[in-house]
Amino acid sequence: MNRTLEHILPRVQKPARYTGGEYNAVVKDRSQVDLRVALCFPDTYEIGMSNLGIRILYGVMNEMPGVWCERVFAPWGDMEEQMRQEGIPLYGLESGDSIADFDVIGFSLGYEMAYTNVLNMLDLAGLPLRSEDRSSLSPLVIAGGTCAFNPEPLAPFVDIFSLGEGEDVTVELLELCRKAKDECWSKEELLIAAAQIPGLYVPSLYEVEYHPDGTIRSITPTHGAPAVVTKRIVQDLDKAYFPTKTIAPSTEIVHDRVMLEVFRGCIRGCRFCQAGYAYRPVRPKSPEVLIRQGIESCQNSGYQEMTLSSLSTSDYRRLLDLCDGLQEWCDPNGVSLSLPSLRADNFSWGLMERLQHGRKSGLTFAPEAGTQRLRDVINKNVTEEDILNFCRTAFSGGWSTVKLYFMLGLPTETDEDVLGIADLADKVYRVWREVTPNRSRGVKITVSTAFFVPKPHTAFQWEGQISRQEYERRVKLLRDHMRGRSTAYHWHEADTSVLEAVLARGDRRLADLLECVWRKGAKLDTWNEYFSYERWAQAMEECGIDPDFYACRVRSRDEILPWSVTSTGVSPAFLWRERERAYQGVITPDCRVQCTGCGADKLYPGGRCDAEC
Amino acid sequence: MTNHRLAFSKSDTAKFISHLDLMRTFQRAFLRAGIAIKHTEGFNPHAFVSLPLPLPVGFSSSCEVLDFQLVGPDALEDVPARMNAVLPAGIQVHRCYEALRPVKELAYVNYIVTLEYEAGAPFGADTAIRELLSRESLVMDKRSKKAKGGFTQVDLIPLIARASIEERRDTVALDLILQAQNPGLNPELILAAIRRELPDAAPDFATFHRRSLLDRSLQLWE
Ligand code: SF4
Numbered sequence: 040m041n042r043t044l045e046h047i048l049p050r051v052q053k054p055a056r057y058t059g060g061e062y063n064a065v066v067k068d069r070s071q072v073d074l075r076v077a078l079c080f081p082d083t084y085e086i087g088m089s090n091l092g093i094r095i096l097y098g099v100m101n102e103m104p105g106v107w108c109e110r111v112f113a114p115w116g117d118m119e120e121q122m123r124q125e126g127i128p129l130y131g132l133e134s135g136d137s138i139a140d141f142d143v144i145g146f147s148l149g150y151e152m153a154y155t156n157v158l159n160m161l162d163l164a165g166l167p168l169r170s171e172d173r174s175s176l177s178p179l180v181i182a183g184g185t186c187a188f189n190p191e192p193l194a195p196f197v198d199i200f201s202l203g204e205g206e207d208v209t210v211e212l213l214e215l216c217r218k219a220k221d222e223c224w225s226k227e228e229l230l231i232a233a234a235q236i237p238g239l240y241v242p243s244l245y246e247v248e249y250h251p252d253g254t255i256r257s258i259t260p261t262h263g264a265p266a267v268v269t270k271r272i273v274q275d276l277d278k279a280y281f282p283t284k285t286i287a288p289s290t291e292i293v294h295d296r297v298m299l300e301v302f303r304g305c306i307r308g309c310r311f312c313q314a315g316y317a318y319r320p321v322r323p324k325s326p327e328v329l330i331r332q333g334i335e336s337c338q339n340s341g342y343q344e345m346t347l348s349s350l351s352t353s354d355y356r357r358l359l360d361l362c363d364g365l366q367e368w369c370d371p372n373g374v375s376l377s378l379p380s381l382r383a384d385n386f387s388w389g390l391m392e393r394l395q396h397g398r399k400s401g402l403t404f405a406p407e408a409g410t411q412r413l414r415d416v417i418n419k420n421v422t423e424e425d426i427l428n429f430c431r432t433a434f435s436g437g438w439s440t441v442k443l444y445f446m447l448g449l450p451t452e453t454d455e456d457v458l459g460i461a462d463l464a465d466k467v468y469r470v471w472r473e474v475t476p477n478r479s480r481g482v483k484i485t486v487s488t489a490f491f492v493p494k495p496h497t498a499f500q501w502e503g504q505i506s507r508q509e510y511e512r513r514v515k516l517l518r519d520h521m522r523g524r525s526t527a528y529h530w531h532e533a534d535t536s537v538l539e540a541v542l543a544r545g546d547r548r549l550a551d552l553l554e555c556v557w558r559k560g561a562k563l564d565t566w567n568e569y570f571s572y573e574r575w576a577q578a579m580e581e582c583g584i585d586p587d588f589y590a591c592r593v594r595s596r597d598e599i600l601p602w603s604v605t606s607t608g609v610s611p612a613f614l615w616r617e618r619e620r621a622y623q624g625v626i627t628p629d630c631r632v633q634c635t636g637c638g639a640d641k642l643y644p645g646g647r648c649d650a651e652c
Numbered sequence: 653m654t655n656h657r658l659a660f661s662k663s664d665t666a667k668f669i670s671h672l673d674l675m676r677t678f679q680r681a682f683l684r685a686g687i688a689i690k691h692t693e694g695f696n697p698h699a700f701v702s703l704p705l706p707l708p709v710g711f712s713s714s715c716e717v718l719d720f721q722l723v724g725p726d727a728l729e730d731v732p733a734r735m736n737a738v739l740p741a742g743i744q745v746h747r748c749y750e751a752l753r754p755v756k757e758l759a760y761v762n763y764i765v766t767l768e769y770e771a772g773a774p775f776g777a778d779t780a781i782r783e784l785l786s787r788e789s790l791v792m793d794k795r796s797k798k799a800k801g802g803f804t805q806v807d808l809i810p811l812i813a814r815a816s817i818e819e820r821r822d823t824v825a826l827d828l829i830l831q832a833q834n835p836g837l838n839p840e841l842i843l844a845a846i847r848r849e850l851p852d853a854a855p856d857f858a859t860f861h862r863r864s865l866l867d868r869s870l871q872l873w874e
Pocket of ligand 1: 634641
């Protein structure tokens, strides 16, 4: 271990985050590899190691002969200070080597508020922030993840964006990098060649022009780059790589358990949900494969908890088979199974009872909106009856904690919808009084509201976010109408949701804002300890950026959206139709009931979806 | 039922694994190794392991012990190799044996504290430290969760069984035998005393190594 590092680690909190050396971390011989990759997660170790995508890509890359992929996370402030003071550049956890000397630096982008960490990490690595200032072939800075579906705010910093699922395209890109390195290509040659690989977006090959009103006039590809880059998907998840032999962190992380991905995509079509659209079409794994991978993952990690993760796990048709098969092994081996992301309309209580082993912990459920009308607008096809039945069964079964999640500021929302949340909470309480076997134990109902952020590639991508004042008024309205001591109400502060709305649908010009706010000290913005809205407000002022232009403005159908160079496979025409249906309050059936022609089927070579999973 | 004990070392990157994390690491490692050990009862049963003498974060050690209870048919002599195959880098199990000696007989710990000086060890630092540790009493503030104000006072001298100090070119090595428990003396307090009482001998950096565990009569405890 590096001596300077050894000297600074005793001075920082949770030093085990910075050492590597965990069981199953991949250590290769430097002399036996010709391509070094830094897989960067722009948040702390505890968050990044909880990300299944990171674990998958780490495994995929390290399976490649001659490639050594290492992990890099954002250091906490105390560590960063020590690193800067002692001149330790950002290093790969496995080797301790400075990542500035690596061939490829890849970032996983999961949420907009981590953008300042991307800049900070590039700087900690000792690299120029902007792509144009990094003239040599390596390190090449790439980025993927959900946020890459609007790559524009980070466009000037990142050389290549990877759209969609990275399992295959990452391998193709690394092969190309190897070729470029062997044949001594220039960086430009590499970028032009990379743009020909489906799923790779090279922002520097596009020229963007603006109208005087600030909207985009044109986005012009150059050097033969495609006009629209469509995401990549893995066709057969049963055959895809899954990290059953994955790193067991030596220190506690956020999701310290086996995560088993039951399927990708979602059959539902919630109109606000970026993940729901961006990961289409739905592709399941077979229970047999899942059971084998789940058991192997437990055996290889020593975890005693397993969670079935997916956007809507209870939509998995063979969930019972899967749980039975897993439990057959899990029960005698003391491993507990948990199911997040359940829906109230297709929930199996028998299953829940069995999974809980008598433990009645809290139930979580997201109606998203307080009235049926608004739930129809957002296509959350869950009825009040579903919700109350769900609670009725839960309460009579002895559960006494329910958490309900909602959004405020959804398109067409009225005060009636806002008050509908309080009504619903009250109905839930009355159901409890009616059916609970034990009234003296009390009940705890928690209502949480988030501030709706319109996201790219959703039916609401053209919408304006309501103003902060209006949001705060609705929060107050709801707060004043929450009844009963048994109901607690939590709401999100507006600050980050406003910034998210700015960044999520931002264009390239926001890069200046990001750089400016980072220079003012912004980093770790997802953490209260570091976040300062004041700093962002000042930076917006200095850069002449009007947040309302990005967050609150309603876009017209023919406006060129900054992210229109990227495609999730779901067509803008379909999204617009969904928007219109939203305003008519008409629901759209899920993919299983009926294909409504979103376009994602074309991502399959055969052009057919199989939602019957 | 007999208790079993693992003797292991903790070095390099593993030095920074905290006490709680180390317990978790061993619990999971037993599962990875497929070695059946006794579990606690209750809602959330977990493998029962005990590290009788927590090692402060950042210390290396060649003499750690972990108590547990084998419940399966596994042979004691197979345990070290099977555990080493599934432990993080820097943790190495040397031996697995029946825990015959009770933890309460563990009386002293031998530490090697190395004081590092970038500009060379200051002249006379060894003598000064030797004199400091031979005083009648040396009272330091010690962090304490129970005490009011978060600190209590502790006299280090009665807790030091033996101290030998050796000056090298860039370092001063302290070979210390300190009381292990009730109360134990953390050698970091000795370093703090040096910093307070002998500012000229204050090192730029110090490493702490736990070398051996001893009983009342300063014989190896295992
Ligand atoms: S093409 Fe049809 S079935 Fe496939 S994801 Fe789109 S709407 Fe669903």
